[in-house]
Amino acid sequence: MRRDIFQAIADPTRRAIIALIAVHAMTPNAIAENFHTTRQAVSRHLRILTECELVKQEFQGREIYYSLEIDKMKEIDNWLKQYRKIWETRFIQLDQILLANKKKKK
Amino acid sequence: MRRDIFQAIADPTRRAIIALIAVHAMTPNAIAENFHTTRQAVSRHLRILTECELVKQEFQGREIYYSLEIDKMKEIDNWLKQYRKIWETRFIQLDQILLANKKKKK
DNA sequence: AATTTGTGAAACCAAAAAGTTGCACATATA
DNA sequence: TATATGTGCAACTTTTTGGTTTCACAAATT
Structure with a gap:
């Protein structure tokens, strides 16, 4: 059961959880209130997110605060970097074409 | 069978296909040579990638060239943007702390 | 001490995903 | 025209996923 970051963010509920706790740390119960699933289902999503270290726990008495x-x-950003390079060079190329056409018009 | 971009990139084989065709357009057969699965399995991955428009086809006789x-x-980049904002502000904050400490030392 | 509350985990189930095999079909090539 | 080649798709199978129900357990509260 090897889980990586890309699989973790594949599920829309997990992305919503990420968005929630990005603002501030929350307990599983508080998180679950925002969804139509059971608390246990949310708990499982949290386990998956914790397993691949996208989320960290902070124990406070019997409550557990989850935060991003x-x-x-950044690992996702890092993966994306190689492709960002591509679209940036394309943009520059397009820019140069537009510039060349402008000069021609003159 | 609604598939979104995040699900598309969740599969490691599909990410590898993306990396391959990012360099230059390739036919399904040429792509399949790089994996241990059957050509049909790769074909299915290509269909999924095409469905969510991560990949485009260019027909050339009976061959189909796939490219990124x-x-x-950029949609992934766009989603990531909100979180990039977070880690950048954290970095700035850390920077200010370091600067403050430096001043104290003096 | 008894009860309530916050939580994770296991067992089970339905749905989806990913793979394989076998096919159809169109385009090249002999 | 007959054959080889490149491709997609459907049927089937196995594995994975996401959900629910039921439990266990520790920390608060009564």
């Missing part, structure tokens, strides 16, 4: 491990999000 | 629809990748 923002550094882990 | 780079614009679609």
Whole structure:
């Protein structure tokens, strides 16, 4: 049961959880209130997110506060970097074409 | 069978296909040579990628060249943007703390 | 001490995903 | 025209996923 970050963010509920706890740490019960599923289902999503370290726990008595491990999000950004390079060069190329056409018009 | 971009990139084989065709357009057979699965399995991955418009086809006789629809990748970048904002402000905050400490030392 | 509350985990189930095999079909090539 | 090649698709199977129900257990509260 090897889970990676990309699989973690594939589920829309998990992305919603991420968006929620990005603002501030929340307990599983508080998180579950925002969804139409059971608390246990949310708990499982949290386990998956914790397993791949996208989320961290902070124990406070019997309550557990979950918050986003923002550094882990950078891994996605890092993967995207190679493609960002592509669309940026394309943009520059397009820019140069537009510029060349402008000159021609003159 | 609603598929979104995040589900599309969840599969490691599909990410590998994306990486391959990002360099230059390739036919399904050429792509399949790089994997241990059957050509049909790769074909299915290509269908999924095409359905969510991450990939485009170019017909050339009986061959089909697949290439990356780079614009679609920006959607992931767009989603990531909100979190990038978080880690950048954290970085600035850390920076200010370090600066403050430096001043104290003096 | 008894009860309530917050939580995770296991067992089970339905749905979806990913793979394989076998096919159909159109385009090249002999 | 007959055959080879490149491709997609449907049927079937196995594995994975996401959900629910039921439990266990520790920390608060009564």
